[in-house]
Amino acid sequence: MLEDVASDAEIVEYGLRQAKIKFTCRRVDTREDFLQELERRTPDLILADYSLPSFDGLTALRLAREICPETPFIFVSGAMGEEVAVDTLKMGATDYVLKQRLGRLGPAVERALREAGERRQRRAAEEKLRESEERFRTLFQTAGSVIGVASPEGLILEFNPEAERVTGWQRQEVLGQDIFRLFVPEAYREAVQTEIAKALAGEPTRGFEMPLNLRHGGERLFLWNVNRLLGEGDLVLGIIAVGQDITERKRQNLGACPFTWTKSSTKCAASPGICAPPSWKIWAWCRPCIISSMNSASIIILLMPLISRDWTICLPKRPRLSCTASSRRP
Incomplete structure (x- = not known):
């Protein structure tokens, strides 16, 4: 006093x-x-x-x-x-x-x-937020996974260096762009929109596979985790998606006898729930016995865009599968 x-x-x-x-x-x-x-x-x-x-x-x-x-x-x-x-x-x-x-x-x-x-209290909260943002920025910039942030409308808000390296796009080129038009293959857009809607509603999406369009053509397969971002007052700011490139792992773990999709229908007779555009190339991995006796439907089919191989698989409407090969790998 x-x-x-x-x-x-x-x-x-x-x-x-x-x-x-x-x-x-x-x-x-x-x-x-x-x-x-x-x-x-x-x-x-x-x-x-x-x-x-x-x-x-x-x-x-x-x-x-x-x-x-x-x-x-x-x-x-x-x-x-x-x-x-x-x-x-x-x-x-x-x-x-x-x-x-x-x-x-x-x-x-x-x-x-x-x-x-x-x-x-506000200053303490702001300091904690600043420290948290710095930690997130460090993780975002140095992560070995593709990380992207998008608004609820699907506009790209952030794009980390690993995403630049993998896709060929620079951050400044993609900010504000529509994530679906730029990166999501057309056949996947409806499913991806459903997953994002779930994430925005508070239901995190983990472990779904989706290929990513690359700048200079082609695609790579990623395993995605998606969650929503909340602001003050639990305002939904958008979603954050973290993707791990699993293209090579799929090739190494499942590579056996590669085939090419030739049927005009986009439905797979062996697995009716699987759809693919006619232009896609498909890998099918079979047990060795199936190669000689193609009377079993136990074929595992993995959709892999734009992969070309020498085998051709035909999927007629009957359960029985027929296979012809132009050349066989040792």
């Missing part, structure tokens, strides 16, 4: 006790003592008279704003006109209370302390 009259300081303390505010108070009345107290420890609140014989409240306010800018500063004075009071608020004072109306002191102190606490 900056107050040169001891009796006035006792009246102010009495007003605080009447408001049931718990406090400890250090009273000073000179510039030197005021600075010494501020530098010793940051107070929770400063109460200051406006006029003192060897010091003044406005100078004290400027010093307090330099040393402890977040500490509430309330003028408690017996001689302060309305114009002067408004000027002090413009300079950074939290409030002012006339000594003739100390009934306002308790509510003014409680409000000042409450608002100061709220500001500290």
Whole structure:
């Protein structure tokens, strides 16, 4: 408390006790003592008279704003006109209370302390958010997986360096572009839109396979995890998709006897639930016995876009499969 009259300081303390505010108070009345107290420890609140014989409240306010800018500063004075009071608020004072109306002191102190606490909480939350954003940015930039962020409407908002490397597109070229038109093969768009709608509704999508269109032609197969991004007040900002390139793994793990899709229908007779555009190339992996006796339907078919091989598989409407080969690999 900056107050040169001891009796006035006792009246102010009495007003605080009447408001049931718990406090400890250090009273000073000179510039030197005021600075010494501020530098010793940051107070929770400063109460200051406006006029003192060897010091003044406005100078004290400027010093307090330099040393402890977040500490509430309330003028408690017996001689302060309305114009002067408004000027002090413009300079950074939290409030002012006339000594003739100390009934306002308790509510003014409680409000000042409450608002100061709220500001500290906001700063702490903002600092945590900043640190979280920095960690996310580091992960986003250095991840070995393709990571993309899109708006609820499907417009690309972010695109990490690995996505640039794999697809051939630069980040600035794709921002604002339609993710479906640019990257999702036409045959997959309806299914992908369904998965994104589920993610936006709060149901994360994990482990679905979808090829990605590349800038200079061709596709690569990815395993995708998709989740929604929430902002303040749980506002849905969009979705984040993380993709792992599994093209080579599929080739290595499932490669046996490659075939080429020749049937004009887009339905696979062996697996009626599988559809593919007629222009697609297909890999089929069979047990060795099936190659010689094609009377079994136990063929595993994996849709792999734009892969050409020497074998040809024909899928008639009957369950029995027939196979012809132009050449056989050892």
